[in-house]
Amino acid sequence: MVQRDWKKSVVYQIYVKSFNDTTGNGEGDLQGIVEKLDYLAFLGVDYIWLTPIYDSPMNDNGYDIRDYYQINKHFGDEADLKMLIQEAHDRNIKIMLDIVVNHTSTEHRWFQEALKSKSSPYRDYYFFKPSDDGPPTNWESKFGGNAWAYDTSSDEYYLHLFDVTQADLNWDNPKVRQEVFDIVNHWIDLGVDGFRFDVINLISKGEFKDSEAIGKEFYTDGPRVHDYLHELNRNTFGDKGLMTVGEMSSTTLDHCIRYTREDRQELSSVFNFHHLKVDYKNGEKWTDQSFDLYQLKSILMDWQRGIYDGGGWNAIFWCNHDQPRVVSRFGSDADEVLRQKSAKTLAIVLHMLQGTPYIYQGEEIGMTNPHFTSIKQYRDVESLNAYQMMKDKGMAESDILTILGQKSRDNSRTPMQWDASAHAGFTSGTPWIEVAHNYRTINVEAALADENSLFYTYRDLIRLRHEHDIITYGNIVPKHMSHPALFIYERHYKGEVWLIVANITGDTVTLPDDINLDGHIVIQNGTINKNDVGGYSAIVIAKENE
Secondary structure: OOOOOHHHOOEEEEOHHHOOOOOOOOOOOHHHHHHOHHHHHHHOOOEEEEOOOEEOOOOOOOOOOOEEEEEOOOOOOHHHHHHHHHHHHHOOOEEEEEEOOOEEEOOOHHHHHHHHOOOOOOHHHEOEEEOOOOOOOOOEOOOOOEOEEEEOOOOEEEEOOOOOOEEEEOOOOHHHHHHHHHHHHHHHHHOOOEEEEOOHHHOOOOOOOOOOOOOHHHOOOOOOHHHHHHHHHHHOOOOOOOEEEEEOOOOOHHHHHHHHOHHHOOOOEEEOOHHHHOOOEOOEOOOOOOOOHHHHHHHHHHHHHHHHHHOOOEEEOOOOOOOOOHHHHOOOOOOHHHHHHHHHHHHHHHHOOOOEEEEEOOHHHOOOOOOOOOHHHOOOHHHHHHHHHHHHOOOOHHHHHHHHHHHOHHHHOOOOOOOOOHHHHOOOOOOOOOOOOOOOOOOHHHHHHOOOOHHHHHHHHHHHHHHOHHHHHOEEEEEOOOOOOEEEEEEEEOOEEEEEEEEOOOOOEEOOOOOOOOOEEEEEEOOEOOOEEOOOOEEEEEOOOO
16 A cells, blocks of 8 residues: 655646636636646656635735735636645545745735735735835845835835735734735635645744845844744644645755754645756856856755654755756756756656655746846846846846856746647746747657656656655665766665665766675666666665665
8 A cells, every 4th residue: 555644745836827817818727737737646646736726916926915815817726726635635636735835926916905005904914114215124025126115105114025926925924924824724725725825934034134245134034933933833734634845945954943943843844946056156046057066966965864764754856947948957958868867867866855845837847947048028026137147247148148057046937848739738828938949849748648757757756755764764874965967875774774876977887896686676868787877867775775
């Protein structure tokens, strides 16, 4: 009998706006997800995480919520969500909602009421500060520019760590916390099975002082964040068996252990992004830089071992709606053979790690960055701000487009590629963002028809996680961390040992002398023998019990 506890589960992330459009308006919708549930059931996933589906002006594609209790009309209505939940449950798939409670849209009723008067009870729902000499602090917004916006009517500034239309909530106000509890409980009562909490480690602000950097030391993993998450847990999902994951911005291993250790009653698991900054030059995102394999391995292994030893729990992932496509980033999309081989190897490396794996829509068929050639093709507010910032610095247009082609969030937001028909079968209308040019060869229909495609590798990896406890519960032992091409580690559990060997380059390399491949092959990709590992090849060996 396959064990189905949440730690053995696999989550599939859907960026609703780009998944499947049933109305012809160029944007995905909830009924579009219902249409594809059989596909997801065949893949074998246990949960679906939906990016925000609430009413929103969509300045940040739904992460700017105007009304937490209403469904975005572009996506459908509450009846559509109820149908999706029921149809998913009928297929043993659970539904996780993405919820943003660090900030609201400035169009939210609370903020609009706060603007009316300094004496409004909603004024303290946010951070309004007077200042005679410009912004109260020099903190920078995550999307560029100062993190304070001026309100002319009150002659005060409000805090926005993200876009100017995303005002930060004041969690120190108990009324705000109660509002959040009520919102979360509303959706629990509707029947959802879990939540992904956006930038949740930023909810507790510390001192409002000038920073030597961008200000994050005053609000990242803030002074009362663990108290607030424990309170959220106890007042909402904590005793209901729901799975939760917190998106953690610039966090630390110690904090993430505390966020997820069961006895602390905070969250089930956490996302951290340190491994996805290994192609940032000197820590700067908007740079033209290839990734550092040693750094990638080191960060992944440090977090694997640290979380395991500390009793916490990881969410593991290569891709999401904020990250470029992994095959273009850490693999190769230069041709079809390299794309398939490198994507399979990257899948094996990740899915043999401990933690809850997340598959981002299209990752299972090897979708690539779209390689846009004009700024007119981009839609993301962060990318457009970064374009202007680089332009203002005098950078050449071609260099800016190269950087955006590597780092833009739009790289992962192009429509899901279902088939070779117009707009990849995503919509009968005009898509809100262009489909990647390679959709005629890279699509679900083609992947399902090819028994050797990447899709079936992902399907096998999901099955293996369900069937073998060693993947979920086993300890991890890194090997040959300094090797310039190979990613090697072992998993140990109750006398079992699995060896994972992967070549993350396109060149054939020789195995270290102490690594032998004796044992049962669990899964393999590419060309491997007892001496050599082919380019972008990987193997998992179940060793004989010792």
